[in-house]
Amino acid sequence: MSHPSLEQIRSAGVVGAGGAGFPTHVKLAGKADAVLLNAAECEPLLHKDKEVLRHFTDQVLAGLAAAMRLVGAARGVVGVKEKYTDTIEHVRPRLGPGMEICPLRDSYPAGDEFILVYDVLGRVIPPGGIPLHVGAVVINVETAMNVAAADDGPVVDKFLTVAGAVADPVTLRVPIGVTLAQCVAAAGGPTVPDACYMVGGVMMGTLEDNHDARVTRTTGGIVVLGGDHVVIRRRRQEWKQIVRIGRSACDQCSFCTELCPRFLLGHPIEPHRAMRSLQFNLVGEANTAGTSFCCECNLCSLYSCPEDLDPKNVCTTNKRRIAAEGTRWKEPPFNPDRPGNLLAGRKIPMHALILKLGLGGFRNVGELSKRSVEARRVGIALKQHVGAACEPTVRPGDHVKRGQEVGRPPVTDGKPALGVPVHASIDGVVKAVEAGAIWIES
Ligand code: SF4
Numbered sequence: 021m022s023h024p025s026l027e028q029i030r031s032a033g034v035v036g037a038g039g040a041g042f043p044t045h046v047k048l049a050g051k052a053d054a055v056l057l058n059a060a061e062c063e064p065l066l067h068k069d070k071e072v073l074r075h076f077t078d079q080v081l082a083g084l085a086a087a088m089r090l091v092g093a094a095r096g097v098v099g100v101k102e103k104y105t106d107t108i109e110h111v112r113p114r115l116g117p118g119m120e121i122c123p124l125r126d127s128y129p130a131g132d133e134f135i136l137v138y139d140v141l142g143r144v145i146p147p148g149g150i151p152l153h154v155g156a157v158v159i160n161v162e163t164a165m166n167v168a169a170a171d172d173g174p175v176v177d178k179f180l181t182v183a184g185a186v187a188d189p190v191t192l193r194v195p196i197g198v199t200l201a202q203c204v205a206a207a208g209g210p211t212v213p214d215a216c217y218m219v220g221g222v223m224m225g226t227l228e229d230n231h232d233a234r235v236t237r238t239t240g241g242i243v244v245l246g247g248d249h250v251v252i253r254r255r256r257q258e259w260k261q262i263v264r265i266g267r268s269a270c271d272q273c274s275f276c277t278e279l280c281p282r283f284l285l286g287h288p289i290e291p292h293r294a295m296r297s298l299q300f301n302l303v304g305e306a307n308t309a310g311t312s313f314c315c316e317c318n319l320c321s322l323y324s325c326p327e328d329l330d331p332k333n334v335c336t337t338n339k340r341r342i343a344a345e346g347t348r349w350k351e352p353p354f355n356p357d358r359p360g361n362l363l364a365g366r367k368i369p370m371h372a373l374i375l376k377l378g379l380g381g382f383r384n385v386g387e388l389s390k391r392s393v394e395a396r397r398v399g400i401a402l403k404q405h406v407g408a409a410c411e412p413t414v415r416p417g418d419h420v421k422r423g424q425e426v427g428r429p430p431v432t433d434g435k436p437a438l439g440v441p442v443h444a445s446i447d448g449v450v451k452a453v454e455a456g457a458i459w460i461e462s
């Protein structure tokens with residue numbers, strides 16, 4: 021049984037591996053009555069959490085047990101899609117004391133922390149809050165595995181699914197710092213000539229034009245699509261175009277709001293109002309405070325809107341402007357009774373989302389492969405987490421071993437900044453410290 025301390029979890033560089041990158045030692049320093057293991061992975065075509073849970077069950081559950089011990093929780097719940105019956109049957113007999121499984125519907129965004137906490141515990145996290153505010157801690161499957169291993173060594177590998185227009189959709193375990201293109205090659209390579217990479221998924225991920233960008237501790241998947249695919253065309257739309265079309269074509273039907281998961285939780289976000297506000301000014305800026313509570317799930321833009329408008333971008337642009345101004349809504353209006361009435365009936369089935377996104381022609385598989393990528397040169401990003409970028413602790417010419425610390429968060433007035441150290445993922449020599457990364461060659 022693994023008993024890592026918070027300090028071991030910090031020094032091992034454990035962060036939210038589901039994409040958030042929040043330092044796990046900070047999260048596990050709180051007190052809660054329940055820890056939720058998030059295996060609800062809901063980005064279309066991605067499978068790495070289910071594969072990690074299936075293939076590393078004992079390590080993942082050891083990490084869940086460690087998290088329960090650290091936060092003082094008597095209850096640990098594995099949230100996993102009900103359709104993965106073989107995984108559920110595999111995990112159930114291995115559960116430890118206080119642990120249970122909560123089968124979840126195959127809907128989007130089932131993996132959103134706020135939705136998961138409501139679906140599993142029936143508790144509504146208030147607007148601007150975190151799970152701890154309702155006595156819960158949520159950790160991703162791979163994060164739990166890394167917690168269990170923290171007293172043994174640091175995080176140097178990453179699991180990710182490569183899917184979409186590739187010859188062999190697959191989940192891989194790769195050293196941190198290899199390129200995205202190497203991972204795509206390990207999945208048989210692209211099957212389209214003008215391959216575009218959606219990193220982190222088609223809904224909440226980012227379109228990465230640099231195919232030599234490096235895998236970090238938060239890279240959960242790469243979905244390859246052709247340049248003419250609707251998801252890529254939508255991502256390439258310019259802000260001016262989004263505003264111009266939004267102003268003229270939004271008929272205020274409110275579907276975007278009626279299906280918005282955060283609105284359905286009772287939060288004060290109404291994307292149709294943000295769209296309406298585009299009409300009222302000349303600079304093309306929405307102006308509604310509720311946009312601060314948008315979780316950027318993209319459902320309104322890529323699924324709900326019958327006109328293919330982009331309320332998500334209107335909300336997030338306004339959200340960032342409000343944040344930059346330092347404006348905070350002290351007591352946002354909140355209707356905690358709303359979800360009981362509406363949420364269950366308005367979940368978006370995954371198969372419907374896949375069809376709407378034009379992903380139905382791709383193989384929706386991603387088994388974990390023993391294959392990896394040859395890592396002769398890696399770039400270890402100094403910022404792979406929420407918080408401050410690390411400062412290098414090595415110099416060009418230094419020899420380093422896999423697992424050795426190569427950067428750590430800065431210290432101001434004797435206090436380390438929020439963050440975790442980063443580590444070499446291969447044995448080799450430091451060739452350069454530049455462009456926000458440590459470059460190591462074997
Ligand atoms: S769903 Fe589309 S058309 Fe309807 S209110 Fe929202 S943005 Fe406007």
Ligand code: SF4
Binds near residue numbers: 283291318
């Ligand atoms: S992206 Fe759209 S659907 Fe998702 S939370 Fe924001 S406004 Fe709601």
